Amino acid sequence: MQFVFKKKAVEKERATRASFHVANLLAKKGKPFTDGELIKKCLNEVAKEMCPENVDLFSAISLSANTVAHRVEHIERNIKSQLKDKASKFVCFSVALDESIDVSDTSQLLLFIRGINANFEITEELVSVHSMHGTTTGIDIFREVEKSVAEYNLEWKKLKCITTDGGRNMCGTKKGLVGQINKVIENSGGLKPLVLHCILHQQALCGKHLDLSSVLDPVISTVNYIRSHGLKHRQFRDFLEEMNAEFPDLPYYTSVRWLSYGKILARFFELRTEIEIFLNEKNHSQVLLKDSEWLWKLAFSADLTMHLNDFNLRIQGETSLICDLYSKVKAFCKKLILFESQLTRSCFTHFSRCDKYRQEAATPFPNLFAQDVILALKQQFEERFSDLDAYPNVDVIYISPTHLTEEAEQYYEKLLALRPAILSGDINKISDMTKRVTFIVPEVITHFSRKKMCLASMLKYSPVALRRIKNLVKGREAYIVPGMVYMDDMEVAKQLDLAILxxxxxxxxxxxxxxxxxxxxxxxEVNMPPGIFDIYTEEQLHESLAQLIIENLTIGRWLLKFDTTVSSNGIAYCDIMHLKCFVQIYKEAIRYGDKWTHKWAHESSFNILLNELPEYLKHYANPVNKSRYCAWEIYKKAFLLRGGIIEAYPPxxxxxxxxxxxxxxxxxxxxxxxxxxxxxxxxxxxxxxxxxxxxxxxxxxxxxxxxxxxxxxxxxxxxxxxxxxxxxxxxxxxxxxxxxxxxxxxxxxxxxxxxxxxxxxxxxxxxxxxHHLIVAENETPTTEELSLEKCVSRKKTHEKQYRYGVLSTKLYHSNLSIIHYSVFFQMCRAHGIGYDIKEKQGTLFTLIDYTARNYIGMLVISKDLRNGLAAFARNLNTLHEEVSSPNMQGETNFKEAINSIEEIIGITVLNEQEDKKTKKK
Missing domain, CATH: 3.30.470.20 (ATP-grasp fold, B domain)
Incomplete structure (x- = not known):
C-alpha cells in the first residue's frame, strides 16, 4: 500500500514539473497561455500512438490557460527571489538602460543589471521592464530605476557604471537620469559611476550615417517595384526558381533593423543579372544595372556593409566586458585603415564581391568614392566612440617626490575633468577624474629630505606607500614608467610584481x-657631427682634438662634453680662430689639395697643432657653466675623471x-x-x-x-x-x-x-x-541625430584644423614664491590669460613643486605658430609686471625668454617676406 501512494506522489510531481517546463517555454517564446491546452491535446495523441499505457500520465498534466498563468507567475517569483539573493551579495554592479516605443506607442524602459560577488561570480539579467504611459523625462526614468534598485535591495554607492542609449533624458548631467543618479550616489558617500553610450547602438548609428544614397536609393526603388504587387512578386520568385538562382527572393529594406542595410545590398548584387532580365521583360529597365561604375559601387557597398554587420554581431552577446568591446572597436578602426590602404591599390582581399565583379567590369574601380566612404566611416567611429577614449581602461598612480598642496591637487583634478567638454564642445560636460588619478608620496621623504636619493630609493623604504600601490593594482594589469632606471627601480618592481617600461x-x-x-x-648609420668618444686621458684629449681639427678645417667651434652631465653643466667649447697655427695649417691643406685626406699629409701640421693645444685650451677653452668651472684646469680635471666626447658644433x-x-x-x-x-x-x-x-x-x-x-x-x-x-x-x-x-x-x-x-x-x-598637429572632430550630437544629407554636407565642408604649441617647464621668477596659487590664477583671469574650450586654444600652467614655487610651467596653444609665440611672450611680460615692483624686480629668466621669442618672430617675418618675393618672381 505504501508503494502505491509513493508511486502516485512521484507521478503527480512529474506532471507538475512537466507543466512548469511547458509554461516556461510558452513564456520564453511569447506564446498565448491558451496554447497549453492545444499542447496537451497533442501530447495525448502522441501518447496514444507511442505509449498507450501512459496516456493517463499525459492526461494528468495540467495545461489550462489559468494553470499556465499561475505557473509563469510562480516562475517569475522564483527567478526574482533568486536574483534578489544574488544581488544582496554584490560587491559592485553596473546597469544598462534602453527606452523605446512599442507598437502601441507606449514607452518601454528596459533595465539590465550585471553584478559581481566576492567570489568573482558574475550575474547578468534583465531585471525589469517598465511601461511609461506619461512623460519620459530624466526624472521619470530615474523614479522607475529607483523602484527596481529598492526592490532588489541594491546600494547606490556600489553602482560603478551606467550604459545608456544616448538620449538627452538619459545622459543629462543635471536633469537627466545620469545627473539624478550622481546626486543620489554623492549623498550616499559613493563615487560617481562611469557613464557610457551603448557600443552596439553607436555602431549602428555609424553605419546609418554612411553616404551610400547613390547606391541604396535605386536598390530600394527596384525592390519596392518588384515586391509592391503580389502578382509581380510571385512571378519574380518563379523566375528565380526557373533560373536556378542562388537565392529564392529579395528582402525588403527595413531602416529600423540594423542588419537590413547590408543584407539587401548583398542579395541585390548576387541577383543583379536575374533582376535586370526580369525588369526588361516587364518593360521597366533599370539603366544603372548596365552602368559599370554603379555596379562597382554596389559591390563595394555590399562588402563594406557586410563587414559592419559582422562587426555588429561580434559585439553582441552576454557577459561581454567593456574592455573587450573597446578592443573590438579599436580593431575594427584599424581594419578600416587597412581597407583604405588596400582599395587605393585595387586590392580586394577583404572585398569578395568587388573581386568577383572585377572579372566583368568595363571601368576601373572608383577609388575616390571608396576612400570618401571609408573616411566618413572612420570619422563616425572616432566621434561616436570618443567616450571610450575619454574613459579608457587606464588609471594613473603618480609617485610624487614632494607633498602636493590642496590647491595643486584641485587644479589638476579640474584640468583633467575637462576632457569630455573638450570632446563634445559643451563646457558643461565635466567628468570626475578623482578616481582615475592617485597621488602617492613615499612616507620616508620627510625623514630623508636632505639625503640625495632617487625617488625609487625613497619608495623602496616606504612600506605604507608600497602597500597602497599593491592594493590599487591588485587584480589589474599594470606597469611602471620610470625615469632613469636604477637597481632600486628593479627592487620596487620586484616587490610590486610589476613590469618596467x-x-x-x-x-x-x-x-x-x-x-x-x-x-x-x-x-x-645616421649623420652625426665629426667627433671622438670615450676620452679619459689628457694625451688622448689633445691628440683627438688635434686630429679632428685637421680633418675638418671648415668647423669653427669644437665642443667637449662630459659623458654624464645634467643640462649644459658639463659642456665647454673652443673656437679655432684663436689658434696661431691655423692659417699655416689651412695653407698646407690648400697646397696638398685632394691629397689632404691622407694621414701622411697631416703629419707636420698635426705635430705643430699638438704642441700648441695645451696652452691654447688653457686660455681659450670656455666652460659654459662658469660658476661651477671657472677655469680650464678645473673643467679638465672633471672631464678626465668622468670621461667624455669631442664633437663639432654646426658650422x-x-x-x-x-x-x-x-x-x-x-x-x-x-x-x-x-x-x-x-x-x-x-x-x-x-x-x-x-x-x-x-x-x-x-x-x-x-x-x-x-x-x-x-x-x-x-x-x-x-x-x-x-x-x-x-x-x-x-x-x-x-x-x-x-x-x-x-x-x-x-x-x-x-x-x-x-x-x-x-x-x-x-x-x-x-x-x-x-608632422602636423590636427584637431580631431567633436562628438556628433546624440540627442538630435543629423539627417543623411546634413551629415554628408557637414563632412564635405569640414576642413582640418591645425594647432601649434609653445611650452616650457623651466620658467623661473623668484617673486612667484610669495604668491598663492589662488591669487596667481585670479591675476591670470583678470588679464584674459586662460583656455578656450570651444576654440581649443589658450594658455595652461603646470604647478611644478610647492617647495620651489618660483618655478612654473606654461603651455600656449594657438592656430598658428607666430601667434602662439607672441601670446607666450605677452603672458610672460604680463606676469613679470604683476609679480614685480620697482623695488623688487626679483631674479627671473622671463626677459631672456621674451627676447628670444621676439628674435624668432623677427626671423619668421623676414622668411615670410622672402617667400612672398619669391612667389611674385
Whole structure:
C-alpha cells in the first residue's frame, strides 16, 4: 500500500514539473497561455500512438490557460527571489538602460543589471521592464530605476557604471537620469559611476550615417517595384526558381533593423543579372544595372556593409566586458585603415564581391568614392566612440617626490575633468577624474629630505606607500614608467610584481652616457657631427682634438662634453680662430689639395697643432657653466675623471635643434609621439622651451633617422621612452640643409609630458607623415541625430584644423614664491590669460613643486605658430609686471625668454617676406 501512494506522489510531481517546463517555454517564446491546452491535446495523441499505457500520465498534466498563468507567475517569483539573493551579495554592479516605443506607442524602459560577488561570480539579467504611459523625462526614468534598485535591495554607492542609449533624458548631467543618479550616489558617500553610450547602438548609428544614397536609393526603388504587387512578386520568385538562382527572393529594406542595410545590398548584387532580365521583360529597365561604375559601387557597398554587420554581431552577446568591446572597436578602426590602404591599390582581399565583379567590369574601380566612404566611416567611429577614449581602461598612480598642496591637487583634478567638454564642445560636460588619478608620496621623504636619493630609493623604504600601490593594482594589469632606471627601480618592481617600461639598469647606465649614445648613432648609420668618444686621458684629449681639427678645417667651434652631465653643466667649447697655427695649417691643406685626406699629409701640421693645444685650451677653452668651472684646469680635471666626447658644433650662424620623443614598445613597435623645435636664449646649449610640432626640416628625413636609431636601440635591449635631439642647418659650401644626430636621452621627458597635456586638453593628434598637429572632430550630437544629407554636407565642408604649441617647464621668477596659487590664477583671469574650450586654444600652467614655487610651467596653444609665440611672450611680460615692483624686480629668466621669442618672430617675418618675393618672381 505504501508503494502505491509513493508511486502516485512521484507521478503527480512529474506532471507538475512537466507543466512548469511547458509554461516556461510558452513564456520564453511569447506564446498565448491558451496554447497549453492545444499542447496537451497533442501530447495525448502522441501518447496514444507511442505509449498507450501512459496516456493517463499525459492526461494528468495540467495545461489550462489559468494553470499556465499561475505557473509563469510562480516562475517569475522564483527567478526574482533568486536574483534578489544574488544581488544582496554584490560587491559592485553596473546597469544598462534602453527606452523605446512599442507598437502601441507606449514607452518601454528596459533595465539590465550585471553584478559581481566576492567570489568573482558574475550575474547578468534583465531585471525589469517598465511601461511609461506619461512623460519620459530624466526624472521619470530615474523614479522607475529607483523602484527596481529598492526592490532588489541594491546600494547606490556600489553602482560603478551606467550604459545608456544616448538620449538627452538619459545622459543629462543635471536633469537627466545620469545627473539624478550622481546626486543620489554623492549623498550616499559613493563615487560617481562611469557613464557610457551603448557600443552596439553607436555602431549602428555609424553605419546609418554612411553616404551610400547613390547606391541604396535605386536598390530600394527596384525592390519596392518588384515586391509592391503580389502578382509581380510571385512571378519574380518563379523566375528565380526557373533560373536556378542562388537565392529564392529579395528582402525588403527595413531602416529600423540594423542588419537590413547590408543584407539587401548583398542579395541585390548576387541577383543583379536575374533582376535586370526580369525588369526588361516587364518593360521597366533599370539603366544603372548596365552602368559599370554603379555596379562597382554596389559591390563595394555590399562588402563594406557586410563587414559592419559582422562587426555588429561580434559585439553582441552576454557577459561581454567593456574592455573587450573597446578592443573590438579599436580593431575594427584599424581594419578600416587597412581597407583604405588596400582599395587605393585595387586590392580586394577583404572585398569578395568587388573581386568577383572585377572579372566583368568595363571601368576601373572608383577609388575616390571608396576612400570618401571609408573616411566618413572612420570619422563616425572616432566621434561616436570618443567616450571610450575619454574613459579608457587606464588609471594613473603618480609617485610624487614632494607633498602636493590642496590647491595643486584641485587644479589638476579640474584640468583633467575637462576632457569630455573638450570632446563634445559643451563646457558643461565635466567628468570626475578623482578616481582615475592617485597621488602617492613615499612616507620616508620627510625623514630623508636632505639625503640625495632617487625617488625609487625613497619608495623602496616606504612600506605604507608600497602597500597602497599593491592594493590599487591588485587584480589589474599594470606597469611602471620610470625615469632613469636604477637597481632600486628593479627592487620596487620586484616587490610590486610589476613590469618596467624601460631597459635593465646596466643597459640604461651604459647608453645614457654621451659615448654610449655615439655608439648607437654609429651603428644606426645616421649623420652625426665629426667627433671622438670615450676620452679619459689628457694625451688622448689633445691628440683627438688635434686630429679632428685637421680633418675638418671648415668647423669653427669644437665642443667637449662630459659623458654624464645634467643640462649644459658639463659642456665647454673652443673656437679655432684663436689658434696661431691655423692659417699655416689651412695653407698646407690648400697646397696638398685632394691629397689632404691622407694621414701622411697631416703629419707636420698635426705635430705643430699638438704642441700648441695645451696652452691654447688653457686660455681659450670656455666652460659654459662658469660658476661651477671657472677655469680650464678645473673643467679638465672633471672631464678626465668622468670621461667624455669631442664633437663639432654646426658650422652655421643659424642652427635649430629638433627634439623628437619616441616610444619603443615591448613588442618592437616604434611610435613617434612628439616633435618640436627647441627655443634657446643666451645659452645655446640649454634650451628653455619647445615649439611643437617641428617646422625646421622635412618630416621624412626626421622619421627615417628616428626609426634607424630605434632599431639600433632594440638590438641593445633599450625600450620605453627615448628622446632624440637633432641639429639642422644650411651648409655654406653646398647650400643644402643638413641633419645631425647630436644627443639621445632615455626616459620620459618633461617636454613629452607637456605635449601629452596639450594633446589631452585640445583633442589633437600628430600626423607622423606631415608632422602636423590636427584637431580631431567633436562628438556628433546624440540627442538630435543629423539627417543623411546634413551629415554628408557637414563632412564635405569640414576642413582640418591645425594647432601649434609653445611650452616650457623651466620658467623661473623668484617673486612667484610669495604668491598663492589662488591669487596667481585670479591675476591670470583678470588679464584674459586662460583656455578656450570651444576654440581649443589658450594658455595652461603646470604647478611644478610647492617647495620651489618660483618655478612654473606654461603651455600656449594657438592656430598658428607666430601667434602662439607672441601670446607666450605677452603672458610672460604680463606676469613679470604683476609679480614685480620697482623695488623688487626679483631674479627671473622671463626677459631672456621674451627676447628670444621676439628674435624668432623677427626671423619668421623676414622668411615670410622672402617667400612672398619669391612667389611674385
Amino acid at each position: 624601460g631597459p635593465d639598469p646596466e643597459t640604461a647606465q651604459l647608453y645614457s652616457t654621451k659615448s654610449g649614445v655615439k655608439r648607437i648613432f654609429q651603428s644606426s 652655421s650662424d643659424f642652427v635649430t635643434a629638433v627634439q623628437v620623443d619616441l616610444l619603443i614598445a615591448p613588442n618592437g613597435e616604434t611610435q613617434i609621439l612628439c616633435t618640436g623645435d627647441q627655443i634657446i636664449s643666451q645659452n645655446p646649449f640649454d634650451p628653455w622651451g619647445l615649439s611643437v610640432p617641428q617646422c625646421s626640416i622635412e618630416p621624412p628625413r626626421i622619421n627615417c633617422a628616428c626609426f634607424k636609431i630605434a632599431n639600433s636601440c632594440k638590438v641593445r635591449g633599450i625600450l620605453g621612452y627615448v628622446t632624440v635631439i637633432f641639429a639642422t642647418f644650411i651648409c655654406e659650401q653646398t647650400k643644402q640643409q643638413l641633419l645631425w644626430c647630436i644627443d639621445m636621452k632615455l626616459g620620459y621627458s618633461d617636454s613629452l609630458a607637456m605635449f601629452q597635456l596639450m594633446k589631452y586638453i585640445s583633442n589633437i593628434y600628430l600626423d607622423v607623415d606631415t
